[in-house]
Amino acid sequence: MPRFLLLLLNEFKLARTALPIHLVAILQPTLMYLLMSPSLVQATFDMHVIQPTTDKERALVAAMREVGSPIGLPYINPIVVSPEEAAQMESSTFRQIVAVESRDGVPTAVQRFSLIDSNQVKNLRNRLTAAALRLWNEELGDAAVTIEEHPWLPVDVPYTVYFGMAMLPMTTFLAAVFIGGILTAQDFEFRTIAEFRLAPIAPVWVLGARLTRLVLSAFLSAGVLLLAQGWRTGFWPGSFWRVGLVLLPVAITASSLGIIIGLLFRRSIPSLLTGLIAGMGSWILGGAFGLTAGFGGLYEKLSRLTPNAHAVEMLFSCYYGAQVGDPPSSILALALFSVGLLTLAFFTYRWRVLRQE
Amino acid sequence: MKRFWILLSTEVKALVRDPISVLGGFIAPGILMVAFGLLFGGRLTFKIAVFNHDSGPWGDVLRQTIGEVMSPFGTPYYDVPDLPEDEAWDAYYAHTIDGVWVIPPDFSARLESEQNPNIEMHFSNYNDDRAKNHRIYSTEIVWRFYEKIGRPGPPLALAEEYPRPEMIHWFPLIAVGLVLLGVSLGGMFNIFLLTYKEHLARITLEYGLAPCSLAWVLLPKVLLALFMGLVTGTALLLVVYLWVGAWPGRFLWAVWLLSGLMALFWVSVGLVLGVRTRHYMAGAISGVFGGVIVFFIGGGLAPVRQNWAEVIWPARLFPNTYAVDPMRDLVLFQAWPVDWTPTFLTLTGFALVSLVGGMVLTARQLRRLG
Numbered sequence: 007m008p009r010f011l012l013l014l015l016n017e018f019k020l021a022r023t024a025l026p027i028h029l030v031a032i033l034q035p036t037l038m039y040l041l042m043s044p045s046l047v048q049a050t051f052d053m054h055v056i057q058p059t060t061d062k063e064r065a066l067v068a069a070m071r072e073v074g075s076p077i078g079l080p081y082i083n084p085i086v087v088s089p090e091e092a093a094q095m096e097s098s099t100f101r102q103i104v105a106v107e108s109r110d111g112v113p114t115a116v117q118r119f120s121l122i123d124s125n126q127v128k129n130l131r132n133r134l135t136a137a138a139l140r141l142w143n144e145e146l147g148d149a150a151v152t153i154e155e156h157p158w159l160p161v162d163v164p165y166t167v168y169f170g171m172a173m174l175p176m177t178t179f180l181a182a183v184f185i186g187g188i189l190t191a192q193d194f195e196f197r198t199i200a201e202f203r204l205a206p207i208a209p210v211w212v213l214g215a216r217l218t219r220l221v222l223s224a225f226l227s228a229g230v231l232l233l234a235q236g237w238r239t240g241f242w243p244g245s246f247w248r249v250g251l252v253l254l255p256v257a258i259t260a261s262s263l264g265i266i267i268g269l270l271f272r273r274s275i276p277s278l279l280t281g282l283i284a285g286m287g288s289w290i291l292g293g294a295f296g297l298t299a300g301f302g303g304l305y306e307k308l309s310r311l312t313p314n315a316h317a318v319e320m321l322f323s324c325y326y327g328a329q330v331g332d333p334p335s336s337i338l339a340l341a342l343f344s345v346g347l348l349t350l351a352f353f354t355y356r357w358r359v360l361r362q363e
Numbered sequence: 364m365k366r367f368w369i370l371l372s373t374e375v376k377a378l379v380r381d382p383i384s385v386l387g388g389f390i391a392p393g394i395l396m397v398a399f400g401l402l403f404g405g406r407l408t409f410k411i412a413v414f415n416h417d418s419g420p421w422g423d424v425l426r427q428t429i430g431e432v433m434s435p436f437g438t439p440y441y442d443v444p445d446l447p448e449d450e451a452w453d454a455y456y457a458h459t460i461d462g463v464w465v466i467p468p469d470f471s472a473r474l475e476s477e478q479n480p481n482i483e484m485h486f487s488n489y490n491d492d493r494a495k496n497h498r499i500y501s502t503e504i505v506w507r508f509y510e511k512i513g514r515p516g517p518p519l520a521l522a523e524e525y526p527r528p529e530m531i532h533w534f535p536l537i538a539v540g541l542v543l544l545g546v547s548l549g550g551m552f553n554i555f556l557l558t559y560k561e562h563l564a565r566i567t568l569e570y571g572l573a574p575c576s577l578a579w580v581l582l583p584k585v586l587l588a589l590f591m592g593l594v595t596g597t598a599l600l601l602v603v604y605l606w607v608g609a610w611p612g613r614f615l616w617a618v619w620l621l622s623g624l625m626a627l628f629w630v631s632v633g634l635v636l637g638v639r640t641r642h643y644m645a646g647a648i649s650g651v652f653g654g655v656i657v658f659f660i661g662g663g664l665a666p667v668r669q670n671w672a673e674v675i676w677p678a679r680l681f682p683n684t685y686a687v688d689p690m691r692d693l694v695l696f697q698a699w700p701v702d703w704t705p706t707f708l709t710l711t712g713f714a715l716v717s718l719v720g721g722m723v724l725t726a727r728q729l730r731r732l733g
Contacts, residue, residue, distance in 0.1 A: 026642040029645070030645045037652075079491065115522070121527065131435065136498070138517060142517040151509075153483075278648065
């Protein structure tokens, strides 16, 4: 045990030789989250509308203000502009403008779109329909069809909560795979590996010390992101221990993978690129933007091959208090990933380090 | 001039000997393109189950309406697979379908007698954006349903006008943003890696001792990096062409011009990093993540012009934000951007400031070493 502790201490001392790499690997995902989360999804859309002059137009603007979630945010922020202002505005400065006109004698809310994509057209169209339907329903009275909402959760949870939660396995994975890959490759580049070859100690201790240090670095990275996410959204996981337990196999998998990559390439640049592909690929394929089951098809099938998808489903209950996916199979998958990669790392180490002059 | 060619050929040889920097420009955009293609390039619908318990005729009409109202994606808002009730509820709780609508037995009776007919909409709101979509999609269905069953017309009819005859789809728009990301990273990685290697091999020391202007040393590097950025971007443009059929055609030169000006900004950043950084890996990771962040916040997922108010201020410090929409005009519509001149001037400004600043800083660093 004292040997192991000395090796572990040595591993931590090694961090001083690559401090910038550690800082970037640990902090960059959090920076990414803080910068990306405000611009990814917005529930409330600004919608330009020509200054109302009739009761119907005023009613439309009032209805636009009412469109929204009964347990969340409003969906429309109407911005009233005069016809002169609208004429002066360049079409490139607004997404759409609503003007009530008479068409064939029928008062019509005309939505004029700028050059925007189908997703924004959809969002703006749906919002205006929702406002206009309110007026129609008012007129129909008891003949109107009511949609009784039965949401799954008592409140609409901001998208940034899911996005941050899905970044937790990603930051854990990236920190471990980057640091593990680069430091192992540097052992060859700086010839430190010769010392390991000559050391009278079983490789399992050397690998164990490196893995422990990588797992702790990965946890540090995830901890920083978790704090940033909580600070940004006000949503905290129900149990920090459970989050740690879910991230542990991800950290072991990524640490083992990082070591394998470093051992195979023995050069830091290819190790970095391979780690990047693995980290970003498993983040995006592993439910980075929404539960993989919701996307279905090939995407969902591929997602099962990443530890992230399983970890995200396991983390879900910590944040939402509700279960998704199949926890036993996710636990099994994460266990298999960790044990499989760990074993592979051990054998690769023996092959690359101990059997080579 | 001979000196210039010698240095340029040296840089090219260094690149050929170690071509791994070429990958730097492809990896992040490549992964993102595949991922967004899988996520948003397919059939964008909500899958819901509809249980029609109605004993009258109107439940069927509503059920049909749900499957036929089309979204701007060119697909219906909802796909309604036929599932037995218990399977559908299981699928709903497993999140493999997005919602369940229940039409009650007395729906038609209440509709005909005007006694507050209602339907139940069960949906997941773990993500407020999807919950919002459920709420606002359902209004499209009810609107169409009223029209189909001949309700008295709405107090306000709805109409739409578009600037172009065809809809601009989402994935191609994202793909053009990824081409710009490829140009940025392709140029930056090239100069960063080659300069860093020279730095490690102490070749920069020789540069620092050179009796002539360091512009002769830096210019070939910048040109090669610019070329590699454009090669990366063009290769990604070809992928976009094969995937979604968009190609700038006769405006290819304009695409190269805009993306080249933008690349010069990143090349200068890479140059400074290459001579100053002591840790290649930290610089490389920062470069990739920096590029990806700029892609996301600088209009990678939506047009910038019409969303300028939502563009956060850090994004306004990067040329990608200004280049992305004119690039989309050129690539997706083969149309000349209305804001060509201001865009060109802005990008030229970014390129000049960055290039002069980058070269001065690099030259000072090299001379200091010398």
